[in-house]
Amino acid sequence: MITYNKIILAGGNGYLGGVLARYYSPLAREVIILSRTAKPADGNIKTLHWDGCTAGEWTASLEDADLLVNLCGKNVNCRYTEANKAAIIRSRVVPTTLLGTVITHLQKPPKLWINITSATIYRHAEDRPQDEERGELGYGFSVDVCRQWEEAFFQTDTPRTRKIALRMGIVLGRSDGAFPRLLNLVKCGLGGRQGNGKQYVSWVHEQDAAQCTEWLLTHNDLQGIINCTAPEALTNTFFMQHIRQAIGIPFGLPSPAWLLEIGATLIGTETELILKSRWVLPQRLLDSGYPFLFAKAEHAIKDLLRIRG
Template identity: 80%
Template sequence: MTYNKIVLAGGNGYLGSVLAAYYQTRAKEVIILSRKAKPADGNIKTLRWDGQTVGEWATRLEDADLLINLCGKNVNCRYTKTNKAAIVESRVVPTQLLGRVIAEMVHPPKLWINVTSATIYRHAEDRPQDEETGEIGYGFSIDVCRQWEETFFDTHTPHTRKIALRMGIVLGRGDGAFPRLLNLVKFGLGGKQGNGEQYVSWVHEQDAAKCTEWLMQREDLAGVINCTAPEPVKNTVFMQAIRDAYGIKLGLPAPAWLLEIGAKVIGTETELILKSRWVLPKRLLDSGYTFIFSKTAHAVHDLLSIRS
């Protein structure tokens, strides 16, 4: 099936590039809304937007099959007062803006997906969290997710279906968590992190893209949907899978106190590593979605099948 138009707001980052490549052969036109305009790459066009004001980009949302909003400052930073404000604003403001623009359209996008985060659920080592029985956690990162989703669903878009896609850790070759974890393995530091009992809810980059097309086709689906592989694993198992795939038997562990020191040095938070995210994609599975990669070992082997 060939789609008319796919729009990626804030699509100049890693996940945006994955989605653009996925839809380049499936849509007549892929439009990326970015802070910097770029020359066209075939049917991929990049338009300038600041995420705060209406511009020429707004007219390009007309008749779109799908709008995916990827806006948001990277949370891989220290949670200072300034960074906290920027993290919230960079998510809420563009969401409000898109809502206002869509509300005034004659032919608005058929589906609007806001890529939010599976970290909205509490630290869970006792049982998995899904869309029906999952419990919302507490703390800054959860507050961000809650405010983000509330803003999204409060926007008035009666002719546009909306889905908050709670994404797990996206595993891919280009950027994100996987290349960093692989580097630890390469240098013999790929052991468990903390006590290693925390769950890692991940999703392969190809499933992150493919499921958005599935959601486009399933017009009965709306609201909150988890986007994580159906078989999350503990950190110990996850790091073991990377070591096995790369061919390194041993990896030095990193206790929590050492991670805290390292986090301060590189300017991040240990929560990103130590929080147990045990999240299941119940609604995707119930709707019949078939994951390309459901097992950690298979996903890691795929990512390492093409490596430098």
């Protein structure tokens, strides 16, 4: 049943953009992906060209949209060289600033603008969960990226467009992201704890990542900063254990921090992505009554394995 007029996914040509496009396709008259490469239409999903830096013909597509989701950003799964750092920041701040400027000039701007930011903005937390009210921001490059990103988002006054910075946890999906890589480690016998295993993993199933955006769209009282993670975070030790149990592998070799550092250097990434403890609580979603499809990791993992099979 068609419920919405138009859904815009800026930078939506990646994995999460695909999840959102498939979710909204049956619900909207049209879903428009803004991408550096235009593509032929796939049903009611259209892909328009934009460079993320300059206004162009794509700006007209934002008129009278129900929802704009900004997913722009260079993948952080790389070494933090000075060049990569600059590119990571630029790829987030520039498109966000551009969208804000464009929205201020529209006759009928989007009703809601969601900027997909990151739950890594919070400090390394093993003592208590970090929610939207009492959460403490961390330090370091990845936190600086999130700070600048959200500052660019909130600096533009958009009185006719409600805004939400959605601090997303690790999205668990069947085709891309962290889960297939962790699953491969388990299958190779390397599915033990990583580091000391005490770091928390704040995750969200891909279906909840999509469904919660519609929940936010239909709840006009929600705005500002909202965490998007499952309500039950768990330590890396237990997270890996759940994957092993789900596929019937009783044991996995652990990966100490020094070994992870060597491996990260070889494959061109940073150990922070694995070793930082992200214990994040989606308190505002819970308070609003959002019905999580997958609140427990073991249920999410079994579902993904069932879909993959």
